[in-house]
Amino acid sequence: MTLATADPFAWIDAAAETRQRAGLVRTLRPRPADSGLLDLASNDYLGLTLDPRVTDAAAEAARRWGGGATGSRLVTGTTELHAELERELAEFCGAEAALVFSSGYTANLAALTALTGPEALIVSDALNHASLIDGCRLSRARIARAAHKDPGAFRAELASRSETRAIAVSDSVFSVDGDAAPLAELAAACRDHGAALVVDDAHGLGVLGAGGSGAVAAAGLAGAPDVVTTVTLSKSLASQGGAVLGPRRVIEHLVQAARTFIFDTGLAPAAAGAALGALRVLRAEPERADRAREVAHLLADALRAEGFESSEPDAAVVSVRAPSPETAVAWAAEVRALGLGVGCFRPPSVPDRFSRLRLTARGDLTDDQISWAVSLLSRTAPEGARRDG
Numbered sequence: 069m070t071l072a073t074a075d076p077f078a079w080i081d082a083a084a085e086t087r088q089r090a091g092l093v094r095t096l097r098p099r100p101a102d103s104g105l106l107d108l109a110s111n112d113y114l115g116l117t118l119d120p121r122v123t124d125a126a127a128e129a130a131r132r133w134g135g136g137a138t139g140s141r142l143v144t145g146t147t148e149l150h151a152e153l154e155r156e157l158a159e160f161c162g163a164e165a166a167l168v169f170s171s172g173y174t175a176n177l178a179a180l181t182a183l184t185g186p187e188a189l190i191v192s193d194a195l196n197h198a199s200l201i202d203g204c205r206l207s208r209a210r211i212a213r214a215a216h217k218d219p220g221a222f223r224a225e226l227a228s229r230s231e232t233r234a235i236a237v238s239d240s241v242f243s244v245d246g247d248a249a250p251l252a253e254l255a256a257a258c259r260d261h262g263a264a265l266v267v268d269d270a271h272g273l274g275v276l277g278a279g280g281s282g283a284v285a286a287a288g289l290a291g292a293p294d295v296v297t298t299v300t301l302s303k304s305l306a307s308q309g310g311a312v313l314g315p316r317r318v319i320e321h322l323v324q325a326a327r328t329f330i331f332d333t334g335l336a337p338a339a340a341g342a343a344l345g346a347l348r349v350l351r352a353e354p355e356r357a358d359r360a361r362e363v364a365h366l367l368a369d370a371l372r373a374e375g376f377e378s379s380e381p382d383a384a385v386v387s388v389r390a391p392s393p394e395t396a397v398a399w400a401a402e403v404r405a406l407g408l409g410v411g412c413f414r415p416p417s418v419p420d421r422f423s424r425l426r427l428t429a430r431g432d433l434t435d436d437q438i439s440w441a442v443s444l445l446s447r448t449a450p451e452g453a454r455r456d457g
Contacts, residue, residue, distance in 0.1 A: 091394040092414055106437055108427045109409040113275055113384045114346070114356045115432025116306035122345045126307070129341025137334030142323070145334025153344045154311070160347060161273070161282055162290030163297065163313035167322050170335050172270050172300030172310030173199040177206060178326035179266055179298050179312050180237065184209040189234040191225045191263075193217065193249065195242055200268055204237070219253035226261035234263040240283035241271035244418055244426065246364070246385025248276075251287035255295060265289075266296045274304020275361060275383045279354030283383075301335075304350070304360075307342035309335040356431040360384045363438065364429035370442040375454035384431075387413070387424040388445070391452035396423035402448045408441055 087093050116122050129149055137145035150168055158166040169175040180203030184190055188209040192200060195216045204211045210231065214221040222236050236258050238249045251267060258265045272283030281290070282297070289295045296314035301307045312322060322329055350356060364381035371378040377389040390396035393414040400412040411426035418424065425445070 091392070091397060092416075103409070105404065105407055105409040106441060107409045107430070108441060109411045110428055111271075111303035112306060112430055113304045113360050113428065114280075114306070114350065115430045116304075116346045116349060116356075119306070119346070119349060121349050122306050122342050125345025126338040126342035130336075130338040133337035133341075135338070136336050139334065140332060141329060141334045147334075147337060147340070149337055149340050149344070150334065153340050153347075156344060156347055157299075157311055158313055160351065161297065161299075161313050162285050163315075164291065165316040165319040166311050166313045167319045167329065168301075168335055168340065169310045169312070169329060170332050171308070172268075172298065172302065173202075174328035174332060175298045175300070175310030175312050176200050176268060177203045178322055178328045179296055180204055180235075181207045181328075182322050182326040183235060183264070183266070183296070183318070184233070187231060187233060189225070189229045189231040189263075191222050191234065191236045193238040195244070196237065196239055197243060197268060197270070200237055200239070217247070217249055219250055219257050222254055223257040223260070226257060226263050229261075234258075234261070235266050236263055237266040238268070239271070240267050240269040241276070241383040241385065243271055243385065244413055244424065245379040245387045246271070246381040246383055247379065248272075248283060248382035251283060251289060255287070255289055255292070258294065264294045264296065266298070268298045270298070270300040270303060270310075271383055271385060273299045274350060275357055277357075280304065280350050280357030301339065301343040304357075305343045305346040307346060308339040309343060360429055360431035363431065363433050366435070366438050367427055367429055367442065370438065371445070374442060374446045374449075375456055376445075376449070377455055381429065384429040386427040386429060388427070389453070390423045390425060391450060393423045395450040395452070396425060399445075399448060399450055399453070400425055403444055406444055406448070408444050410445075 133147050139145045154166040176199040184207040186208045190204050190209045191212045191214050194213050212225040241248050255265050267284050269282045274280040276283040277285035284297045293315050298312050301309040364384050367386045368378045368381050379387045396412050413426050414423045415421050
């Protein structure tokens with residue numbers, strides 16, 4: 069007996085109706101080049117996206133190398149510019165080598181799939197980013213989900229494994245609340261049980277560590293032979309793309325085995341040029357990383373003083389609890405109409421089911437801008453947003 073229908077996509081309409089009722093519809097909102105908003109929604113942690121040194125580097129790269137990479141990295145998509153970016157990025161982060169990908173997402177997929185397999189175990193933090201979760205699923209390894217930021221849970225899973233190979237994987241800074249993972253303790257657990265540690269430092273690079281060298285460096289793990297780091301070039305480095313950093317033999321293995329490297333077109337030259345330009349600005353102006361962390365604490369302290377339940381930032385992400393998905397969307401829309409852009413995180417993007425506004429602490433924000441943003445959030449707050457309800 070067949071259950072086929074005349075419309076094979078009828079189920080999409082039902083799913084859309086369910087999302088609408090739950091207040092979980094996502095909307096694309098094209099922005100103009102100059103929106104006039106005070107931007108606390110993007111991941112431009114150092115305020116470099118429109119810096120002339122970065123945009124000029126992107127334009128020069130496009131003029132010299134063309135609009136696209138023209139092919140996969142192993143065919144025509146590796147330029148001298150890509151190699152230069154990899155050398156400088158590895159040096160800055162204290163790694164032996166680096167390999168650039170078309171996105172941070174593909175970098176994470178590469179690391180997790182090429183370094184594991186059916187005979188391996190991956191122990192993954194319960195609140196890891198979706199790209200890490202997808203990498204785990206594609207790896208064909210056995211997956212153990214460890215309690216959030218709990219080295220003991222990681223240690224127990226590693227100790228009880230039957231697999232000959234294992235890795236632990238964690239974000240360095242978690243993207244929803246901005247809390248940092250205990251990387252030194254995770255590395256110790258891995259070493260006690262012959263496992264490697266893979267760290268997604270997307271939200272740590274440019275913010276944590278000496279001069280913004282990242283959370284792995286801050287934890288004293290830079291250059292460690294058993295630690296692999298993934299980063300994105302689209303946050304502090306104001307561009308597009310991602311990279312894997314680590315021991316040279318790991319990077320050489322990825323060139324041979326990582327499908328998202330072998331079969332993907334290389335990163336566009338303009339993006340590589342912009343990332344290299346931003347990296348050089350950061351090296352020349354390391355105080356930008358200090359200011360990004362300072363702004364995060366100023367935002368969080370001011371929000372708590374207004375009665376909001378705000379996260380304690382370990383890097384540059386600050387979140388504010390909202391009473392419901394619907395009120396979170398309405399609150400974000402209202403402040404946007406008044407000139408402030410903020411992020412809005414709702415289930416299923418937040419595993420703990422609590423809706424939030426997410427604020428990015430940029431290193432170029434002034435104290436007056438911080439005060440204005442907090443005042444606006446306070447004036448427009450929905451009922452139930454404050455701790456006293």
